[in-house]
Amino acid sequence: MSKKHPIISVTGSSGAGTSTVKHTFDQIFRREGVNAVSIEGDAFHRFNRKDMKSELDRQYAGGNVGFSHFSYEANELKELEKVFSQYAETGTGRTRHYVHDADEAEKYGVPPGEFTDWAPFEDGSDLLFYEGLHGSVVNDEVNIAQHADLKIGVVPVINLEWIQKIHRDKEKRGYTTEAITDVILRRMYAYVHCICPQFTQTDINFQRVPVVDTSNPFVARWIPTPDESLVVIRFRNPRGIDFSYLVSMIHGSWMSRANSIVIPGGKLDLAMQLILTPMINRLVSESKRA
Numbered sequence: 001m002s003k004k005h006p007i008i009s010v011t012g013s014s015g016a017g018t019s020t021v022k023h024t025f026d027q028i029f030r031r032e033g034v035n036a037v038s039i040e041g042d043a044f045h046r047f048n049r050k051d052m053k054s055e056l057d058r059q060y061a062g063g064n065v066g067f068s069h070f071s072y073e074a075n076e077l078k079e080l081e082k083v084f085s086q087y088a089e090t091g092t093g094r095t096r097h098y099v100h101d102a103d104e105a106e107k108y109g110v111p112p113g114e115f116t117d118w119a120p121f122e123d124g125s126d127l128l129f130y131e132g133l134h135g136s137v138v139n140d141e142v143n144i145a146q147h148a149d150l151k152i153g154v155v156p157v158i159n160l161e162w163i164q165k166i167h168r169d170k171e172k173r174g175y176t177t178e179a180i181t182d183v184i185l186r187r188m189y190a191y192v193h194c195i196c197p198q199f200t201q202t203d204i205n206f207q208r209v210p211v212v213d214t215s216n217p218f219v220a221r222w223i224p225t226p227d228e229s230l231v232v233i234r235f236r237n238p239r240g241i242d243f244s245y246l247v248s249m250i251h252g253s254w255m256s257r258a259n260s261i262v263i264p265g266g267k268l269d270l271a272m273q274l275i276l277t278p279m280i281n282r283l284v285s286e287s288k289r290a
């Protein structure tokens with residue numbers, strides 16, 4: 001944690017919607033005049049696509065069938081922790097991009113499945129914004145959660161997460177349903193052991209819940225729309241959260257527990273703006289005073 005150089009981390013599984021949530025953050029940053037430097041969790045994968053395939057084969061041959069991109073050991077988590085702690089201390093750091101597809105290849109000038117070179121952050125940012133798989137990890141080797149000043153979890157219920165992943169990976173990354181199903185299965189061990197525990201570290205979780213039947217996510221023809229879903233918003237520490245203001249501003253919302261509100265899916269953007277804007281402004285103003 002750093003008063004002077006704050007860090008926001010948004011954590012979610014692959015397809016959970018962290019890139020979508022980043023878009024809402026970007027709107028808040030633009031409107032509030034906040035100069036944020038952004039990093040993607042995929043930049044901290046340990047292997048490029050080809051080497052990951054070889055490593056998977058090697059791990060499987062050795063009996064480690066739980067190995068996947070979700071696993072701690074498939075990622076440079078020490079490097080990620082170093083970037084967080086260096087930024088917190090000095091406001092500097094570095095990142096790179098993992099290129100997933102042809103569009104990104106064109107943008108970054110590197111073939112799909114490869115990394116760009118590391119590059120330093122631009123000077124003078126107000127905060128660091130992380131979006132990815134491991135923004136709130138605490139294990140025997142690293143404590144990434146301790147460096148982030150605001151930790152957000154993006155966690156659709158699992159059937160919906162799979163539907164989102166299948167549709168995104170098919171449309172944007174050109175994979176087949178069978179290949180994606182295989183990846184989902186392969187990642188299940190690490191999903192339970194490396195992804196889920198992070199959502200007890202996060203300060204606020206946004207959990208999208210469909211209200212249409214998603215019993216067989218592998219044949220779903222479309223992603224349930226915002227109107228076909230609710231979002232449960234849970235605050236780790238509800239002290240200081242003005243629930244009556246939120247419930248009065250967000251039409252159709254209600255409190256389901258002393259630390260949780262439920263909102264109609266279409267109000268997610270509004271809810272994020274109402275909840276996050278004052279938090280972001282507080283982080284930035286405290287950093288200017290520090």
Ligand SMILES: Nc1ncnc2c1ncn2[C@@H]1O[C@H](COP(=O)(O)OP(=O)(O)OP(=O)(O)O)[C@@H](O)[C@H]1O
Pocket residue numbers: 012013014015016017018019020021132164165167168208223224225226268
């Ligand atoms: N609130 C939402 N309502 C409807 N669709 C959503 C919502 N959030 C995400 N999606 C859809 O789910 C898919 C996955 O979202 P997104 O790309 O943001 O996931 P991600 O967590 O960034 O995945 P990755 O980390 O693997 O890139 C996209 O097709 C996106 O449009």
Ligand SMILES: O=C(CO)[C@H](O)[C@H](O)COP(=O)(O)O
Pocket residue numbers: 013014015042045049069098100113133173
């Ligand atoms: O979204 C992901 C993790 O968050 C990807 O699955 C991961 O980055 C590997 O990508 P690819 O299968 O395209 O090599």
